[in-house]
Amino acid sequence: MEVHLSGNGEPAISSAHKNPRRVLLVVNPKSRNGAEADIDSGLARLRADGIEVEILHSEGPEETEAVIRQSHKNLDLVIVGGGDGTISSTARVLKECQLALAILPLGTANDLARSLGIVDLEQAFDVIIGNHRQLIDLGVVNGHYFFNVANMGLGVKVTEAQDSEIKKRWGVLSYLRAFFIALRRTQKFRVDLALDEERCQMRSIQLAVGNGRYYGGGNLVAENARINDAKLNLYSLRPRGLLELLGMAFLLRGGKHHLTEGVFNASAQRIEVETKPRVQIHADGEPVAETPATFSVIPRALEVLVPRNSEELLSRKERGQ
Structure with missing residues (x-):
């Protein structure tokens, strides 16, 4: 395991040589590209890299949370495929179960993906295979988490x-x-x-x-x-x-x-x-x-898979501005 400094000077975790063994992929078929997106080739890449993928097609946060809580001890990672609302709905259970998050941007805005430096679906699979992890913050409003x-x-x-x-x-x-x-x-x-x-x-x-x-x-x-x-x-x-x-x-x-x-x-x-x-x-x-x-x-609340050296996670000084 390698340790790198993140954008705020804290260590970011990189496990590029030790891929997750078992992951849960949660896909919201109602997201903008959830039903039409071709993720089969990406899933084939994950499996070829030795990653066991279990798929949950879920339209509601209650079902997703129940599955994650039931199986979290056997999971190394949760991949969420959907828009920002779908991904945000998993924040609480992922934090409480101390599970890392990876995303497949399948929504309209995909603003969390932008904040992490992920530009498209192909890169999102690259990020999962690269398995470079960094801690990010969570916002809270009246007890509700948001990204x-x-x-x-x-x-x-x-x-x-x-x-x-x-x-x-x-x-x-x-x-x-x-x-x-x-x-x-x-x-x-x-x-x-x-x-x-x-x-x-x-x-x-x-x-x-x-x-x-x-x-x-x-x-x-x-x-x-x-x-x-x-x-x-x-x-x-x-x-x-x-x-x-x-x-x-x-x-x-x-x-x-x-x-x-x-x-x-x-x-x-x-x-x-x-x-x-x-x-x-x-x-x-x-x-x-x-x-x-x-x-x-909540600083450093959740571990997320991100592109290595993503400029979106660097401070202005680190970006040379």
């Missing part, structure tokens, strides 16, 4: 405006359609924030708290955010008209929120949010809670 981002306001309306058939047909472009629909439905709300020891108030139409780096089909929650930096990144979008929002779109897409006066930015390890009126919270694209809410981060 990427939790949204309030506009982001929730975008998710609600999504149509499953259009998502399958348009892919990431479906988020643009949903964005314009959501703009007509979004309402202003007042926010009271406690950021570690600091308190502040503001008006908002969108508030996001990120544990990972990407959300919403490739948007950056913050320019320098990483999923292993032991902190949460928050931004709040102040009420703006359509033309102003469109003018800010490029900066928001690239996580350069700090370059515009229309956005409040902060980072913390613990965040308390109260709103008037109360608003719904979506995490990794799924409804999980409503305000008031408490957010926290």
